[in-house]
Amino acid sequence: xxELPEVESVRRGLEAQVVGKTIQEVxxxxxxxxxxxxxxxxxxxxxxxxxxxxxxxxxxxxLFYLDQDVLISHLRMEGKYGLLDQDAPxxxxxxxxxxxxxxxxxxxxxxxxxxxxSLVEKGKEAQHKSLAQLGPEPTFEDxxxxxxxxFLAHKTRAIKSILLDQKLLVGVGNIYADEILxxxxxxxDRPGGSLTNEEVEALRQAAIxxxxxxxxxxxxxxxxxxxxxxxxxxxxxxxxxxxxxxxPCPRCHQPIKKIKLNGRGTHFCPHCxx
DNA sequence: AACCTGACCTGTAAGC
DNA sequence: TGCTTACAGGTCAGGT
Numbered sequence: 001x002x003e004l005p006e007v008e009s010v011r012r013g014l015e016a017q018v019v020g021k022t023i024q025e026v027x028x029x030x031x032x033x034x035x036x037x038x039x040x041x042x043x044x045x046x047x048x049x050x051x052x053x054x055x056x057x058x059x060x061x062x063l064f065y066l067d068q069d070v071l072i073s074h075l076r077m078e079g080k081y082g083l084l085d086q087d088a089p090x091x092x093x094x095x096x097x098x099x100x101x102x103x104x105x106x107x108x109x110x111x112x113x114x115x116x117x118s119l120v121e122k123g124k125e126a127q128h129k130s131l132a133q134l135g136p137e138p139t140f141e142d143x144x145x146x147x148x149x150x151f152l153a154h155k156t157r158a159i160k161s162i163l164l165d166q167k168l169l170v171g172v173g174n175i176y177a178d179e180i181l182x183x184x185x186x187x188x189d190r191p192g193g194s195l196t197n198e199e200v201e202a203l204r205q206a207a208i209x210x211x212x213x214x215x216x217x218x219x220x221x222x223x224x225x226x227x228x229x230x231x232x233x234x235x236x237x238x239x240x241x242x243x244x245x246x247x248p249c250p251r252c253h254q255p256i257k258k259i260k261l262n263g264r265g266t267h268f269c270p271h272c273x274x
Numbered sequence: 275a276a277c278c279t280g281a282c283c284t285g286t287a288a289g290c
Numbered sequence: 291t292g293c294t295t296a297c298a299g300g301t302c303a304g305g306t
Contacts, residue, residue, distance in 0.1 A: 002299055032282080060300080076300050078284085093284090112283045114300065130301095157277060164300085173299050223286090225299065242299095262278075265297075 002075050004060060004138065004171025004211050006219035006233060010081060011057045013228035017083045018064075018106055022051045025099040033095050033110070035118045043119055047071075047098070059134050059170030063125060070125040072118045073108075079115035081228040082107050111224075135167045138211045143169050148200050155192030159203075161262045162192045171211055175220055175242045178267045180206045182241045187273045188259075188266050213238070241267040 002010065026044040028034055034043045050066035057063065064071040073079075086105050090097075096108040096117065108115065120128050135151075136142035151168050152159075162168055163177040172180065181188050183206035186199055195203070214220060219233030222243060226232055236243075240250050245258035249269040258267050 006299065074300080076282095077298070110283090111285065112298090114282065114284095116301090155276085161277090166301090175299055220299075222299065263280095 002060065002079075002219065002225055003173035003176050004057075005176075005214035005217075005235065006225050006227070007060045007062060007075065007171075008057055008215050009218045009227040009231075009233060010075070011055050011062055013231075014062070014064075014081060014106075015055045017228060018052050018100075019055065020051065020053075021100040021102060021104070021106075022049065023047045023066075023098050024049075024101045027097040027099070028095070029097075030095040030110075030113050033108070033113065033115055033117055035116050037119060043117075046119055058131055059137070059166055060173070061130060065122065068122055069119050070122050072120060072125060072128060072130055074116050074130065075110075076112070076114035076116065078112045078224065079108065079110040080226060082109065082230065083228065133167060135169045138169050138171055138208045140208060143204060143208065145197075145201055145204055148204055149197065152192040152195060152200060157192060158189045158261055159186060159192050159195065160188035160264075160266055163207075164262075164264070169207060172207065174264050175222065175239070176207075176210055176214065178242045179210050179240060182268060182273060183210060185273050187270075188261055188268050241269065243267070 026047050028040050028044065031040050034040050037043055046069060052064055052066060054065040060074060062073040083104055083106055086099055086103055091109060093109045093111050094107050095110055098106040118128060125131060155162060160177050160181060163172045184202040186203060214235040217233055217235040218231060219225060220235040221232035222236055241256050244256045244267060247256050249256055249272060252272045254269060254271040256267055257270050258265060
């Protein structure tokens, strides 16, 4: 579910909630969520006694920095964290529980069970396969026009699909891909390599601006997203095309169209995105 | 290498 | 009211 703005909002909540807490016990109710180490008993044992010192983010990944290890966590479509007292009743979607020495617990809940966690030795997290291939963060310093032009050269696949893989830049998912392409006035099915330099620069500006603005608003809540404090985002109130099929385009008033592109619902204005 | 299609899961809403 | 189908903020293994 969450894209960069939502994950960053979760990160900020978690930073305020769990930094300084020491893990006393771990429970796992759905083994497939734990990627490594295997078996899950190892994952649990290694966490015992470690204190959370920092919560960072890279793309859509959350990174919990502990004494010896880094817990890498991806929420995928429906993952959520929450801090509760240890006597609060579990729900049917509570899959991983971190009990702390102070009597509270961090809970990972995930209706679809798509989320994944890995525990890696501190210092080796950048080499982990979930991190090693990631593109730059969407900032003016990291995401340069030169990089984007090089990356996109000769690419034949649709620009929307390129935005969704995390190599050109990190953090974009299905909502923000549509919003960014609308802002940049680029049709989602244009081959990546066919964009002009001006269009690539427009894409760069749109990506940085929209992801920053959405982060400022705590992300978008379309169905179920909440941060670790239980708060919804408000950026959905500013969506121009996502979820707006049939509505008039905010620029030209022609109806917004929804198509399926590479298996993903895709919203755009056929009139002003060429 | 580059690209596309299922598979992973469950819940909700729409269609009949 | 039921039953069936499509769809959902993501990624990856496997195939062409």
